[in-house]
Amino acid sequence: VKSRHPREFTARAADLIRSIPSGLVASYGFIASLAGDARQARQVAWILHSSSEKQRLPWHRVVNSEGKISLPPERGGRLQRRRLASEGVRFDRRGFIDLRKYGWNPGRGPSRALARLDLDRLT
DNA sequence: CCTATGACAGACA
């Protein structure tokens, strides 16, 4: 289903990003999926660097599906890593975050979307 | 209107 309401998608994505708890992270695709359109991961990324709400978003808690920081170090990646580290997120020596450990799981039960991601990772 | 771009993701070699 194509998103006929970009603004709505953006608003929901922003809300979701705002609700990522400190110490956890979520992937672009995961946020897009929860916001209603799994195909718009790139728009989630776009929101993070272009939205007027940027200042109010915990943008550093969004990483790519591999659990890695997508932002180039010189364009904020360094800051992002610093912030995450200070929130307790651990990186392995290659710079990867273990999403099974630090991946945000909204609500209390395992969400389908996250379960899918976990399944993919285990498979 | 048409092309290029992107803080992505999944599939494939």
Add this chain to the structure above:
DNA sequence: GTGTCTGCCATAG
């Protein structure tokens, strides 16, 4: 494991 290619779709020019 890594490197490439392709689909995606809102914005920008």
